Amino acid sequence: MRNIDLTTVVMGDLHGRRDVAARALADLGFTDASGRWAGGSRTLIQLGDVIDRGPEGLALLELLMQLQAQARAAGGDVTCLIGNHESIAMRAAAGDHSFRMNWTYNGGGANYVEWLDGQGLHGDDRELPYPEEFYMLFGPGHRYGRWLRSHQMACQVGEYVVVHAGWAPGGPPSVAEANDLWATTPDEAPGFLAAISRPEHPLSDPSGLLWSRDQPEADIVAVCERLGCRGLIAGHTITHGIHTSVDGRLVQIDVGMLIYGAWAAVGLDGDGRLWALMEGRGPRPIVADGFIPLPAAQEAVRTRIAAELSAPQPLPDDGAAPARYPPGSLLRLYRSRDGGWSQYLLVQRTGSIYGGASYEGRWITCTATGWSWRPGIWPAEPIERFGQLASPDEVPEEITSGE
Numbered sequence: 001m002r003n004i005d006l007t008t009v010v011m012g013d014l015h016g017r018r019d020v021a022a023r024a025l026a027d028l029g030f031t032d033a034s035g036r037w038a039g040g041s042r043t044l045i046q047l048g049d050v051i052d053r054g055p056e057g058l059a060l061l062e063l064l065m066q067l068q069a070q071a072r073a074a075g076g077d078v079t080c081l082i083g084n085h086e087s088i089a090m091r092a093a094a095g096d097h098s099f100r101m102n103w104t105y106n107g108g109g110a111n112y113v114e115w116l117d118g119q120g121l122h123g124d125d126r127e128l129p130y131p132e133e134f135y136m137l138f139g140p141g142h143r144y145g146r147w148l149r150s151h152q153m154a155c156q157v158g159e160y161v162v163v164h165a166g167w168a169p170g171g172p173p174s175v176a177e178a179n180d181l182w183a184t185t186p187d188e189a190p191g192f193l194a195a196i197s198r199p200e201h202p203l204s205d206p207s208g209l210l211w212s213r214d215q216p217e218a219d220i221v222a223v224c225e226r227l228g229c230r231g232l233i234a235g236h237t238i239t240h241g242i243h244t245s246v247d248g249r250l251v252q253i254d255v256g257m258l259i260y261g262a263w264a265a266v267g268l269d270g271d272g273r274l275w276a277l278m279e280g281r282g283p284r285p286i287v288a289d290g291f292i293p294l295p296a297a298q299e300a301v302r303t304r305i306a307a308e309l310s311a312p313q314p315l316p317d318d319g320a321a322p323a324r325y326p327p328g329s330l331l332r333l334y335r336s337r338d339g340g341w342s343q344y345l346l347v348q349r350t351g352s353i354y355g356g357a358s359y360e361g362r363w364i365t366c367t368a369t370g371w372s373w374r375p376g377i378w379p380a381e382p383i384e385r386f387g388q389l390a391s392p393d394e395v396p397e398e399i400t401s402g403e
Ligand SMILES: [Mn+2]
Pocket: 013, 049, 083, 084, 085, 164, 165, 210, 235, 236, 237
């Protein structure tokens, strides 16, 4: 890997795979045999989603914090961007119960288990909500939370803008503006929650920097023109390889390191040319739209997963009994310790989402202002893992029976 002089390397979603990250850093010459920064004046960019799902998200935070300090002392840098998973953790720390629930149902419990293990404790990540002390790891009073607040929303490298997920045409007009919006966001709740709840805030925009998926090509073209860049380098959506599209304007690098256990990244050489970097493979220049698959060992896994995703899902007919919770089941998905905020799902049918089974029905929320519901759909696996059958009298009858 060191035969090309790469001034900057961009790495995607690590999701708790400290093992994979450590191998990448060593293979790419960023660390020495003792794990210390050996990248000199080079820059490593991590584009978010360091925590959640995988087993060592907190250890990865520690590793990246240390490397960043060592890199800066050596004239290099480790630039970290916020991913949607970091944003969820910060919202959870700010006391947002909706996001405390959302976090668990999106892999946040892995950090909780890791945190318990670190103290020699055992626990069950289904014991919702977690202790306040755990959530506070990602608040402004803890060094993890403070460090996340020092991250950027996006950065520019050569002719490219690097961002976690994408960029809506109506989003911030520049990288600097996006970073300003984040830098001026108050640290403490409720100011934090009030600021990020504004529709223009990049932390929350569902089609924006942290959450965008499947952006139309015309939007990518418009955004690159607006930002004045050659293209976007982004992660967030697993592409099972490095995928370049829209005439080089979108380079997607979340290959799924969590699933495959192999690292991948892109690098820029001194002339601003982009290279695909993968574990066990020589660097390959990215010169045109196309797909660079993972090495052969991972390719077998990729083929299997692709086959599973494309296979017809053996779902029950609409209204038929799902695997575990039949229509009519009332599930309690989350309840705050004081009982003042809770979320239920009244199962009405099974369906399909993200290529897998799902539960559909009435999402019932109880807040300080009362009860409300909306239709919703969620993957079956986390519902079955974290949801618990509730007694019908936990929810007012007009909410479960009304039109
Ligand atoms: Mn993401």
